[in-house]
Amino acid sequence: MEKPFEEPLYVTRPFLPPIDQFTEGLKDIWESQWLTNNGPMLQKFEKELAKIHQTENISVFSNGTLALQLGLQALELTGEVITTPFTFVATTHALFWNKLRPVFCDIEADHYTLDPEKVEKAITPWTTAILAVHVFGYPCKLKELEHIARKHNLKLIYDAAHAFGVEVDGQPIGTFGDFSMFSFHATKLFHALEGGMLVFNEPAYKTTLKYLKNFGFKNETEVVMPGTNAKMNELQALMGLTVLGYLDQIIEKRRQLTEVYCEKLSKIDGITPPRIPDKNVRYNYSYLAIEIDEPLFGISRDALYEKLKEFNIYSRRYFYPLISDLACYRAVPVDDDLTVARDVASRILTLPIYNELTVAEVIKVCSIIAEIGSSK
Numbered sequence: 311m312e313k314p315f316e317e318p319l320y321v322t323r324p325f326l327p328p329i330d331q332f333t334e335g336l337k338d339i340w341e342s343q344w345l346t347n348n349g350p351m352l353q354k355f356e357k358e359l360a361k362i363h364q365t366e367n368i369s370v371f372s373n374g375t376l377a378l379q380l381g382l383q384a385l386e387l388t389g390e391v392i393t394t395p396f397t398f399v400a401t402t403h404a405l406f407w408n409k410l411r412p413v414f415c416d417i418e419a420d421h422y423t424l425d426p427e428k429v430e431k432a433i434t435p436w437t438t439a440i441l442a443v444h445v446f447g448y449p450c451k452l453k454e455l456e457h458i459a460r461k462h463n464l465k466l467i468y469d470a471a472h473a474f475g476v477e478v479d480g481q482p483i484g485t486f487g488d489f490s491m492f493s494f495h496a497t498k499l500f501h502a503l504e505g506g507m508l509v510f511n512e513p514a515y516k517t518t519l520k521y522l523k524n525f526g527f528k529n530e531t532e533v534v535m536p537g538t539n540a541k542m543n544e545l546q547a548l549m550g551l552t553v554l555g556y557l558d559q560i561i562e563k564r565r566q567l568t569e570v571y572c573e574k575l576s577k578i579d580g581i582t583p584p585r586i587p588d589k590n591v592r593y594n595y596s597y598l599a600i601e602i603d604e605p606l607f608g609i610s611r612d613a614l615y616e617k618l619k620e621f622n623i624y625s626r627r628y629f630y631p632l633i634s635d636l637a638c639y640r641a642v643p644v645d646d647d648l649t650v651a652r653d654v655a656s657r658i659l660t661l662p663i664y665n666e667l668t669v670a671e672v673i674k675v676c677s678i679i680a681e682i683g684s685s686k
């Protein structure tokens with residue numbers, strides 16, 4: 311019988327670079343006496359991010375939610391936007407703040423991204439855009455969505471909050487669609503304490519976004535649009551720059567842990583390990599999401615979730631409930647039946663994965679799950 315972990319095991323822990331590296335950077339900030347408003351550290355961070363994404367068309371924000379909200383505002387959309395209910399609430403909130411009606415559409419069963427066939431069926435005369443999510447860092451059906459967006463003259467927007475570092479056929483994931491939003495929140499794979507970024511295809515958005523994140527100021531006396539305050543500060547930029555130096559290491563560590571998880575979990579009846587994308591995808595291993603098949607495993611996902619707590623393992627039911635079932639969006643009519651999304655939301659569970667996690671801990675988590683399954 312496995313014993314509980316001595317210390318609680320959470321699904322994630324923020325990556326902390328060596329403190330000396332951060333304090334060295336702090337000295338530069340003290341010297342510059344510049345704490346926010348497009349300071350030198352932020353400009354350096356933006357340069358690095360532009361290099362990674364092979365484009366100058368990027369804009370950095372105080373967080374991902376405001377980045378998405380302002381990106382939508384820059385597109386001046388109206389009417390309905392087809393989106394997924396299987397995501398973090400911020401995706402839908404960004405539509406709400408732009409007075410756009412979400413139309414929740416079903417997902418596909420392999421990687422939980424929008425099902426293109428059902429997207430096309432959900433289009434009405436009021437549809438102006440598709441807001442898809444690379445959930446858990448799994449790339450959406452890029453070609454199919456692109457085709458539908460072109461055919462129906464819709465904007466295509468990606469919430470890439472989970473997908474930093476992902477590439478498809480050597481192309482950075484952020485460069486697909488009209489724009490992509492990334493989150494640099496502390497709990498994400500790559501972070502800047504908090505932060506967000508848009509990568510976009512239309513160079514003109516750069517100026518609009520610059521105004522929008524700084525109250526709409528064009529210069530000292532001219533305010534050209536009702537903007538807000540969504541600027542990234544210098545300490546965030548410093549953390550981002552510092553963590554960026556460890557990105558490859560972070561992804562490689564998570565790849566190794568995922569490999570161990572997959573090997574161990576595949577031997578447990580009723581557990582589906584994460585489906586790793588094809589070779590043409592450089593995946594980032596940002597989440598470790600498994601599915602529980604109750605009849606085979608013996609107990610339900612919720613029972614396993616509770617049982618793991620007794621072993622000091624705090625898994626998360628990402629993403630449950632579906633956004634369409636939350637009190638604040640329940641009134642939104644759902645045309646499609648959301649069969650797959652409902653099924654996945656009832657069976658999915660995310661397990662601990664972060665840089666400090668050890669292979670021994672992963673093995674122990676898996677053997678606890680196996681024990682729970684066989685003892686039911």
Ligand SMILES: *Cc1c(COP(=O)(O)O)cnc(C)c1O
Nearest residue numbers: 373374375398400471493494495
């Ligand atoms: C984290 C997250 C966001 C919000 O990003 P913040 O930087 O926390 O504002 C949006 N969408 C998804 C899918 C997320 O996971």
